[in-house]
Amino acid sequence: MYYFDNLEFSNEENLDIYLIFKYWNKHYDVKLNMNDSKAIENVLANKKDIAKELGRIDIGFFAFYYLNVDFIPSDNNDLRSLDKVHLEIFEELNRMFVKxxxxxxxxxxxxxxxxxxxxxxxxxxxxxxxxxxxxxxxxxxxxxxxxxxxxxxxxxxxxxxxxxxxxxxxxxxxxxxxxxxxxxxxxxxxxxxxxxxxxxxxxxxxxxxxxxxxxxxxxxxxxxxxxxxxxxxxxxxxxxxxxxxxxxxxxxxxxxxxxxxxxxxxxxxxxxxxxxxxxxxxxxxxxxxxxxRSVVNFNPDKYFLENEYWQRFKKILMNTKDDNRVKNAENFYYDNIEKMFFNTIWNDKYRPWELASTYFTKRLSFMKELMCDCEKVGEIWIKYMAKMDIKEILDRKFDKTILSIDQASTNTRKSDSTAFTVLSNSNGFYFVRKGLLEKFDSKTEFDKYINRTIQILKEYKEITHIVLEKNVYKAVDATRIEEEIAKDKELRFRNIKVITIYNTKNKDARIMTITDKINSGQIIFNEEDKEYNDQVKEFRGQHFTLHDDAIDSLEMAVNNIDEIKVYKKSTMIFLKRNLL
Structure with a gap:
């Protein structure tokens, strides 16, 4: 018995006739009727030639007709029926090769x-x-x-x-x-x-x-x-x-x-x-x-989080005290299948409860291998971000203010922005007064990058320290910034210090040191800096994040601001000698 198009065929010849009629009617204006015995007789008489020509113009027909042992379920194999996605693939191949x-x-x-x-x-x-x-x-x-x-x-x-x-x-x-x-x-x-x-x-x-x-x-x-x-x-x-x-x-x-x-x-x-x-x-x-194509056509993070039945399924599945938790979770699914069923890219292959088990226990693999989505593939690091209007941020007294810069080393997909973070601290909180992402070509726009840095120093007069990665320019940019500060009438008296850091520690390990501060609301962001904030929030680990410039710059600022020392200017009072 052969199984195709939700029909059963007792032998291969009946299946062949059905395939020829189906694909003939797909491609030719003159239609064939399977109820017409004369049409069936003509097809049988010219079966080899007709099939060869249909195979030439339709790769899907070639698969089902000539390679049926690998493409059509029968009593002699354990194949699954192909789904809509496979037929779509055949059509793509037809567009590419036949047409x-x-x-x-x-x-x-x-x-x-x-x-x-x-x-x-x-x-x-x-x-x-x-x-x-x-x-x-x-x-x-x-x-x-x-x-x-x-x-x-x-x-x-x-x-x-x-x-x-x-x-x-x-x-x-x-x-x-x-x-x-x-x-x-x-x-x-x-x-x-x-x-x-x-x-x-x-x-x-x-x-x-x-x-x-x-x-x-x-x-x-x-x-x-x-x-x-x-x-x-x-x-x-x-x-x-x-x-x-x-x-x-x-x-x-x-x-x-x-x-x-x-x-x-x-x-x-x-x-x-x-x-x-x-x-x-x-x-x-x-x-x-x-x-x-992805295994499902919805956002799994949102779907599984908001569906109460799947949350109960998760609780059963993750109950480490239950030796039968996997089977019990499966039984829960089938007991509530009307509330929990969803379609997949291949319903005969991917079962919802198995997909959900993979999602809850191995989300990283699920997103990469089944959703084919690496934009959301890593674990979610930033789950909450406190934001304020800039006026509200400025309505307080700051202890220190620092500028950190994550320089773009190349113009490739990964490192395509230079990130500036102006960070101040006050009463145990960190305030991102300004988060900027700007693009400079590292070879041709070096001066533009230096000039933008000087401009930020003038705009934020409280900045006392600049932190830079030494890895990128080998401190050449630090020297240039110091030279520009010394030449500028406004900046040269501010005693701004430039600190270069050679980062050898693993990036994920460094960024992990500030994630709790972000998620707890200890770091507060300027709500105007949408691009910068979005990039911070999208970080999923260095291997699974396309842009990590903003959070790199933020990490340097947060982890260095507490270490810097700021000396308050003393006020000297001169008294006349006769008053002493």
Whole structure:
């Protein structure tokens, strides 16, 4: 028995007829009626030719018809029925390959969606059955992934339906290269699968028909946790893709205004691991179309927090005194399913109570791997921010005032702002009198940065100390600021001290020292500084936060203001000698 479209088919031939009628009516104006016995007779008489043509114009049909053992549930397998999202993926592939409307596309999808099978293995089989691609390169993170891909593709191409229509494509006997990484087919086309550490610069495939550059380059799960540990690691992966992989492709050929050869197709498939990792860098590349789906289409933080039933579920799940808490939580869900059920991207795969368990116990993994959302991926550090109107802030006597600056070292995605924090303390509270984020090019606008600093010193006359990171400019900016202060008639008598700090301590550890002060309301923010305040609130840890300039500057200010010493100017009174 086969199960498709909520129908049951007693044998493969009945399923085949249904698929042919369904996809014929999708693509052709002349419709076929399944109740018409003559139409069925004609389809059966020309089944192979009709199916081959439908497979050429619809990758979804090719999957269901030729590869049904891997795409359609039956009594002989344990497959799940595909969901709407999989059909949407097939349509994206049709737009890219059949219609040639897209040259570069990224698929950002949750773990467990079957994306490697539904996209790259299916695509490799389709492209090489129809010789759409003469040379396909697939790049995975590890060589083992590449070997697994080649093995799976070989099995697809050896299926009886495929060989009966397209011939024997995998045959070592014909002096074809067939090994763990290379699959040369009898129709003079080749699939090459490698790990990310292998260079593909200049790779080509030579056969009797000529020499071919890659027509498809597919990158699948290109990164792992090691690739997001540092900014250098992230940039290395992005640079490899931009400088090597993209350059390996070929551009389209036009003759008399008509395209005679398609450009190399680039596909990136994966799940993001950090806000500025490779997957999110490609997402922001205007040349790439992006197909991005999450496991649910609502905000899980808001939904699970506000739903009383899920909060009760959480209480049961987190009861460490109950050895059966997981099963009891599951039972609670099914007892209250009408109040707790929600749709997922693949209802046959992702069950609500299992997703909720992952969310409550491993929120970080849930947000990254299932929501594909690294903007909210880290744990929430800042849960409360006290804010005041600037007039209310100024209505008090301050003990000390400090200016701290987190300099932008580069103009990249991560470090794109210089953050200024004017901080004063009073009666045990810290007041951010001004929080600024300004963009300066570190190479061409150094003077602009220095001048802005001087301007802030003049505006806030109580500032006695400036704190700077030494890491960025090696204290060159500190020297320049001191020189500008000494030259300025207004500033040179204020005895402003410039302190440089070489930060070697882990950033998360440093910022963690001020989070309690923020959450408790001990640090009070100027409500006018919306951009600065929002950036502070969005901090989720250095690996999962795109912009951390504001909170970096704030940490330096808070952790140094108590250490500085301010000497009050004494007033000297001169008396005439005869009064003594």
């Amino acid at each position: 040639d409307e897209v040259d570069k596309e990224e698929f950002i999808l949750p773990r467990g969606l079957g994306k490697s099978t539904v996209i790259n293995k299916l695509l490799a089989a389709w492209c090489h059955c129809y010789r759409y691609s003469r040379y396909t390169v697939v790049i995975g993170k590890r060589e083992d992934d590449a070997i697994g891909f080649i093995d799976a593709t070989k099995e697809f191409l050896k299926l009886k339906k495929v060989t009966s229509t397209f011939g024997i494509l995998v045959n070592r006997a014909e002096d074809r290269i067939v090994n763990k990484q290379e699959l040369e087919l009898t129709n003079n086309s080749k699939i090459y699968a490698v790990g990310s550490g292998t260079s593909i610069r200049g790779t080509t495939y030579a056969c009797d028909d000529g020499v071919f550059r890659p027509m498809i380059i597919l990158v699948d799960d290109f990164i792992n946790e090691n690739d997001i540990l540092t900014d250098d690691a992230k940039e290395k992966i992005i640079k490899k893709y931009n400088d090597e992989i993209l350059e390996t492709g070929d551009k389209a050929v036009y003759r008399k205004g008509k395209k005679t050869k398609a450009a190399t197709k680039f596909l990136v498939i994966g799940t993001p691991l950090a806000a500025d990792d490779f997957i999110n860098a490609i997402k922001k590349d205007a040349e790439f179309k992006v197909f991005h």
